[in-house]
Amino acid sequence: MRALVVGAGGMLGQDVMRLLGDDAVGLTRSELDITDARAVRDAVAEARPGVVLNCAAYTNVDGAESEPEEALRVNGEAAGIVAAAAPAVLYVSSDYVFDGTKTEPYVESDPVNPESSYGRSKLAGERATAGANPRHFIVRSSWLFGAGGKNFVDTMLRIGRERDEARVVADQVGCPTYTGHLARALIEIAAGEDYGIHHAAAAGQCSWFELASAAFERAGVDCRLEPITTEEYPVPAKRPAYSVLGTERAPLLPPWQEGLDAYLAEREVHA
Ligand SMILES: NC(=O)c1ccc[n+]([C@@H]2O[C@H](COP(=O)([O-])OP(=O)(O)OC[C@H]3O[C@@H](n4cnc5c(N)ncnc54)[C@H](OP(=O)(O)O)[C@@H]3O)[C@@H](O)[C@H]2O)c1
Numbered sequence: 001m002r003a004l005v006v007g008a009g010g011m012l013g014q015d016v017m018r019l020l021g022d023d024a025v026g027l028t029r030s031e032l033d034i035t036d037a038r039a040v041r042d043a044v045a046e047a048r049p050g051v052v053l054n055c056a057a058y059t060n061v062d063g064a065e066s067e068p069e070e071a072l073r074v075n076g077e078a079a080g081i082v083a084a085a086a087p088a089v090l091y092v093s094s095d096y097v098f099d100g101t102k103t104e105p106y107v108e109s110d111p112v113n114p115e116s117s118y119g120r121s122k123l124a125g126e127r128a129t130a131g132a133n134p135r136h137f138i139v140r141s142s143w144l145f146g147a148g149g150k151n152f153v154d155t156m157l158r159i160g161r162e163r164d165e166a167r168v169v170a171d172q173v174g175c176p177t178y179t180g181h182l183a184r185a186l187i188e189i190a191a192g193e194d195y196g197i198h199h200a201a202a203a204g205q206c207s208w209f210e211l212a213s214a215a216f217e218r219a220g221v222d223c224r225l226e227p228i229t230t231e232e233y234p235v236p237a238k239r240p241a242y243s244v245l246g247t248e249r250a251p252l253l254p255p256w257q258e259g260l261d262a263y264l265a266e267r268e269v270h271a
Pocket residue numbers: 006007008009010011012013028029032033034035054055056057058059074078092093094095122141142143144145149
């Protein structure tokens with residue numbers, strides 16, 4: 001599969017590039033700004049890919065509340081630019097397109113209802129991608145962590161080493177997904193012809209508190225964790241209370257605990 005990866009310098013983009021190897025062309029933001037339609041068309045013409053994997057995004061969930069136009073420009077409009085220029089396209093989307101009021105896993109056919117500016121921009125990107133190219137894969141994932149970027153597990157491990165105790169939200173539940181595992185699933189999806197929406201997140205579910213506890217236990221971090229509610233940790237963007245992703249297709253990812261183990265092992269190697 002000859003692929004072009006845009007947003008190749010991001011946390012997920014780096015893992016996708018590593019797994020694709022020499023078969024792929026990867027362009028970071030400084031090499032290709034996806035809001036520049038002419039530059040996107042030129043890059044596709046030069047790379048001549050069979051598929052474009054769009055890993056570029058405005059990912060500051062709280063920042064998007066005060067910069068909704070910028071989030072929409074990158075996650076929404078530019079997604080349409082990439083899709084229109086590509087022979088086939090994979091757009092990475094988010095569990096935040098759901099409002100979190102369900103009590104069992106969200107599947108591909110469930111109605112969307114984003115409650116944050118970031119979630120609305122990702123939904124706009126899904127629609128722009130689908131509208132611009134019938135050969136599209138829209139892959140929703142969630143709670144990503146990986147070696148190539150800042151993420152919740154990394155932040156908690158740093159805090160845990162600096163402090164004796166920390167408070168972590170325990171009433172938001174999701175699927176923490178290792179980017180190494182997601183990248184493998186994206187490549188599998190992009191190599192096929194099963195167009196449409198796919199949910200690809202780690203199997204199982206947990207809260208942020210449970211994720212931090214598991215990370216501390218595995219990494220041998222001695223820091224007392226206190227579970228708190230979303231109300232006790234106010235942030236600009238509203239997050240879904242429950243955004244577990246299930247799938248109507250064959251599940252592709254292992255349990256989140258395996259992802260956590262793989263991530264911690266990868267950090268050890270690079271330490
Ligand atoms: N992180 C999560 O928990 C999570 C959960 C669900 C879905 N997702 C989705 O997964 C995908 C990958 O996310 P990630 O965690 O890998 O995020 P990331 O590390 O922030 O990577 C996004 C990349 O896109 C680049 N970018 C931003 N604007 C661009 C533009 N105009 N043109 C080209 N590149 C641009 C960023 O460059 P700069 O860093 O220089 O801005 C960054 O390298 C995104 O679609 C995201 O919405 C993420």
